[in-house]
Amino acid sequence: MTRLPRRLLLATAIAAFTAFAQAASAAWPEKPIRIVVTFGAGGASDIIAREIATPLAQTLGQPVIVDNKPGAGGTIGGMEVARAAPDGYTLMLSNSTPLSIGPFTLAKLPYDPVHQFTHIAQVGVAPVLIMANPKAGIASLKDIPKAVGAAGGQMGFGSGGPGSIGQIVGEMMKADMKLNLDHVPYRGGAPMSADLLAGTIPLGIDVITAYVPMVKLGQLTGLAVTSRTRSPLLPQVPTVAEAGYPDLLADNYFGVSGPPGMPAPVVEKIRAALAEIVARPAIAKRFEELGVLPAYVGPAAFTTVVEKQIRDWTPAIKAADLGPK
Template sequence: MKTPRRLFLATGALLCLALSQAHAQAWPQKPIKIIVTFAPGGSSDIVARLLQPGLQEKLGQVVIVENKPGAGSTIGANEVARAAADGYTLLLSNTAPISISPFMMDKAPYDPVKSFTHVAYIGSVPNVFVVHPSVPAKTMPELVKWINAQARPVNYGSGGVGSIGHIVGEMFKQQYKLNMEHVPYKGSSPMHNDLLGGTLQFAVDTLTQNVPYMKDGKLTGIAVTSRTRAAMSPTVPSVVEAGYPKLVADNFLGVSAPAGTPKDVVDKINKAVNDVVAQPDVAKRLADLGVAPDSMSATEFTKFVTDQVNEWAPAVKASGARLN
């Protein structure tokens, strides 16, 4: 016969197991929010809204996409890092708030690895060096020559301070000793207004939202920041092909949650994201957007993020780019 203490412990263990099983079966019981760290119209926003209907179907709950740009993407990322670890607040994680912005600050508000549970990988997309047609450059050497020929610093635009376009631009500037000044925008859409109008002549930006303008001849793609050409813009050479291999920089996209999110919830989100990304129509749409889709387990994605942080941190610090 069990003693009262043993009976109590056994009952407690059974209760914990029952609660755990109930939690696994119950989640989700309310709407799920995905925070996008850029303004509407950028690649992160487009991908989040592309996945939204499929995730709603897989998880059986409303999925809300909220844009929280600012401070080099750290505002939105910090909101997720500080949220309850219950799976109801997620981050459309990407290179900017994870691998770049924390290393542009004296004291980052979160740790890019430890403050999150990195749940699921979606894919990656390169940036592109793009110019207004008034710029007489069609290749990277010609772009360098044109910049050097200008009497004043050449302004280059990006989707914002701490964006991957910002850092790649600074790397380009420093490595080749170019007279350039960064002009940050609150997302790619407002930047394109100036770029298409000719007020801004040069930008480093995510490939996705530039391809339609490049196809229409409204912008000229000089090179993509990947090792090989992108399928959605096969006529534009890679920076490796152009002779600038140190500028290789892909922007990864994934889903992250606050640190401590229960494993059963992480597994459900991981499976839902992987299933949606694998759907033929979604995979094709991602490819059309310049995203090379893939899947990873949460463990694999965490290692990937850790490797990204270790790779980018020195380059960001060396660039001298700062977030005030």
């Protein structure tokens, strides 16, 4: 029996594996796809994930399941996706918290937010909203110091969780106003808004998405948005610069990422589907109703967005003393 040279055997094996991988990519998807949301149900990320899940399922021909995995500043869900098989069946609704903020508040970096993910596409951006319960007697950002004084020199503000962009903005506001503001973390925006509406906490800070109807109905008072321009959905709410605090500028991005090493054909299928979905007038209108500006960019540009956010927010995390002790 003639033995094939080792090099020929290796080349044959590589060719066979490549052919298998290409065939698998061409057939993808063959089973349901899961989108991990790093916050609880009802928050901004959860809403965006569910808005894109249905049309994504219709385009790809398989169910798309939204799976909420909150905790540890978004890093619990982030770790699950970073360590998942790179087959395209586990994705993440990515945003500033699990990528640009949460990992850097821990003593040990749980994953590399840039290189340990395949960043597929950004789908939108949204400002943070600083808001108050109407009974708290706070009608503007400049009323907060007076309210803190009336409360005995101490007041709490709620956010969607430890290491969230809401906490970052709150800690920056605390430093800027030189006030004793206590962070009250929640497991997502929904439980935080419930306590804010009930008056359990006087202030809340979160991505604008879920709170537009509450402000419009007068259930909450919008104090400021952290974007450079006013939100078209809440035009009566000033920007932080207009309110006298320009250093509080902060935008949150929304996108879809997966584990590292995903096959290029699978990435392209997801990217193309997301680009088409975000371009649909009905989806764009729904995003805008939620306070999110549709803003599609592909893999390379989205990776650059993540890198820039990390550079911008790392100093803010250190200044707010949110990093490892």
